[in-house]
Amino acid sequence: SQTIHQWPATLVQPVGSPLSLECTVEGTSNPNLYWYRQAAGRGLQLLFYSIGIGQISSEVPQNLSASRPQDRQFILSSKKLLLSDSGFYLCAWSGRTSGGNTGELFFGEGSRLTVL
Amino acid sequence: AQTVTQSQPEMSVQEAETVTLSCTYDTSESNYYLFWYKQPPSRQMILVIRQEAYKQQNATENRFSVNFQKAAKSFSLKISDSQLGDTAMYFCAFMKLGDNNDMRFGAGTRLTVKP
Numbered sequence: 001s002q003t004i005h006q007w008p009a010t011l012v013q014p015v016g017s018p019l020s021l022e023c024t025v026e027g028t029s030n031p032n033l034y035w036y037r038q039a040a041g042r043g044l045q046l047l048f049y050s051i052g053i054g055q056i057s058s059e060v061p062q063n064l065s066a067s068r069p070q071d072r073q074f075i076l077s078s079k080k081l082l083l084s085d086s087g088f089y090l091c092a093w094s095g096r097t098s099g100g101n102t103g104e105l106f107f108g109e110g111s112r113l114t115v116l
Numbered sequence: 117a118q119t120v121t122q123s124q125p126e127m128s129v130q131e132a133e134t135v136t137l138s139c140t141y142d143t144s145e146s147n148y149y150l151f152w153y154k155q156p157p158s159r160q161m162i163l164v165i166r167q168e169a170y171k172q173q174n175a176t177e178n179r180f181s182v183n184f185q186k187a188a189k190s191f192s193l194k195i196s197d198s199q200l201g202d203t204a205m206y207f208c209a210f211m212k213l214g215d216n217n218d219m220r221f222g223a224g225t226r227l228t229v230k231p
Contacts, residue, residue: 034219043122043207043223088159094219103149103211105219107161 002027006091006108013115019064019078021111023091026072031093033074034105035066038088050074086115118143120210122222129198130230136183137193137225139208147213150184150191155224156204164206167191198229 006023013019025031032051036044046059048066056066063082067075074091089112092105119142129135141150152164167175167184174182179199183192195202205226211219 036221044221046218046220049218090161092161102166103213103219104151104163104166105161105209110159 002093002106004091004093004106004108006089006111009109009111011111011113013081013113015083015115016080019076019081019085019113021076021089021091021113023074023076023108024072025074025093028072028093028095030071031095033068033072034092034094035074035076036090036092038090038110040087044090048076081113081115083115086113088112118145118210118212118220120208120220120222122206122208122225124225125223126226126228128228128230129195131198131200133198134194134196135198135227137195137206137208137227139191139193139222141189141191141208141210143189143210143212145212149211149213150182151209151211151219152180152182152191152193153207153209153221154202154204155207156201161207165193195227200229200231203227203229 003026034049035047037047038044048058050056050068053068064078088110090110091108094105121140148169150167154162154164165175165177165180167182174184179196181194205224207224208222209219
């Protein structure tokens with residue numbers, strides 16, 4: 001069966017420090033991968049998605065970047081964090097609907113980032 | 117771009133009663149999926165129900181059912197016999213068909229089931 005893990009679960013960082021959140025998927029190949037951010041009491045904002053190694057699409061111009069160095073690994077980074085980067089970050093994967101999958105997203109456990 | 121609107125930020129319902137959560141969306145696509153996700157206090161996102169746009173029959177999953185009105189671009193969720201464990205944030209989501217499976221979410225409705 002497929003599993004998705006992201007870490008760390010909780011992170012407290014000072015303004016101006018770097019960030020690296022990691023996400024890995026097991027039990028599937030060539031997944032679509034996503035990073036979402038959920039601000040307190042609000043919905044999910046799509047930050048990045050990737051359909052393959054080295055292929056990253058950015059939805060919102062911001063202080064963050066994403067990379068996909070391996071098929072099932074997705075990394076969210078920042079060189080210098082801002083206060084506004086605080087939030088709950090969710091990694092997710094899905095199969096390709098062209099491959100007969102139903103398209104639903106499967107989410108990781110989330111990473112809570114607090115920037116002080 | 118596709119947008120998803122949930123006009124009810126908060127709702128409450130008595131245990132064992134029925135509640136309906138509203139969702140509308142805007143798209144020019146003809147083939148797409150619609151979803152309802154649940155996010156309990158644990159913050160884990162859980163799929164509740166899925167609807168393919170080409171299917172006229174409304175999807176059902178036990179106590180959860182949808183009212184899908186394609187022409188009106190409406191996709192409401194009905195929860196029957198509400199249980200305390202249904203207390204959560206509920207998100208409506210839209211995804212167009214294709215290899216990049218770009219899923220868009222509404223702002224969410226916070227549902228509280230009262231004993």
